Amino acid sequence: MSNDWQAGRLDSDLQGAAFDTLAVRAGQRRGPEGEHGEALFPTSSYVFRSAADAAARFAGDVPGNVYSRYTNPTVRTFEERIAALEGAEQAVATASGMSAILALVMGLCSAGDHVLVSRSVFGSTISLFEKYLKRFGIQVDYPPLVDLDAWRAGLKPNTRLLFVESPSNPLAELADIAALAELAHAHGALLAVDNCFCTPALQRPLALGADLVVHSATKYIDGQGRSMGGVVAGRSELTKEVVGFLRTAGPTLSPFNAWIFLKGLETLRVRMQAHCASAQRLAEWLEGQPGIRRVYYAGLPSHPQHDLARRQQSGFGAVVSFEVDGDRDAAWRFIDATRMISITTNLGDTKTTIAHPATTSHGRLSAEERANAGIGDNLIRVAVGLEDVADIQADLALGLAAL
């Protein structure tokens, strides 16, 4: 029509386009103003042409927006772009990473279902299953991430879902995603992967056989520590159940945050490459330092799953954890001696962060649970940002000197 010239390239022109092209362009539809940047639609509702049009849209007979809890054009652009990057039929955006996990389970599981969750998942994910979902009749067990036999042995007739985070936080353990997918499918269950630490720039779980991918967009998808959000992506026969829960229960993504994440996605690959390059350098440097007992980073040949990481990921991520010689006091001295790096448990920011897992993210576990999870009192986690790597290293050297 008259505005076709402004619409510019259509999605059909992106058929076969590579990751970086999709990251910049997928999902955008230009409006009558011919705007080059993605439009932000801060609107809660939409106007109908007539009473009959309203009735048809409410009935679902005619496509179109009704209310932003259901659909919003900016959110849709973000969903289509992340679906393109994950190689998913459909993506659904949520208000946070946790609401993505909640919506996934509420959409796809019922009372009486059994779920296997990898033991080393994000602390709030464990709380969600243990404190809340269990109350509604969902049974949960926690096999160790790397132990395929334990996953096999943990399957029950009513196992509906396998949920893993790979690489894990903070020890960078990996799930063999293809092997777990095979196990799940042979049993008629689904495999969901929290792909937060790698992003689709480094790992594409659906291509490895997973059924669903979950993200905390708060981390690397934003990439600059500004806003909260989440995503569930997969086949539309599955994601439509997640959409159904979301539009009813309400933890949908705000259009403002969707717009920020769109901008984040445009630079995702180059940011992840820079994050990984600095993390690799720092991990190699730390591994040779006196005072450092062990470094956990899948990019090091000393990592027990280095080969799996090379097969499964196109980069090793930006989280480097290490044990110092000594106890909790030594770890705290190290952390407190840094000057530039931010003491915070967040990650996926341009700013490098440092944290003591045993007394923060994993502080609510008992000492025994922490020991089982391999989280020592002398463990420090660094999420490497985008500052000059020499400056990050110099700051970590202050920590080393304090040991």
Ligand SMILES: *Cc1c(COP(=O)(O)O)cnc(C)c1O
């Ligand atoms: C942060 C995080 C979450 C939760 O996401 P929020 O956006 O904070 O709700 C889930 N999984 C992983 C691996 C995370 O790092």
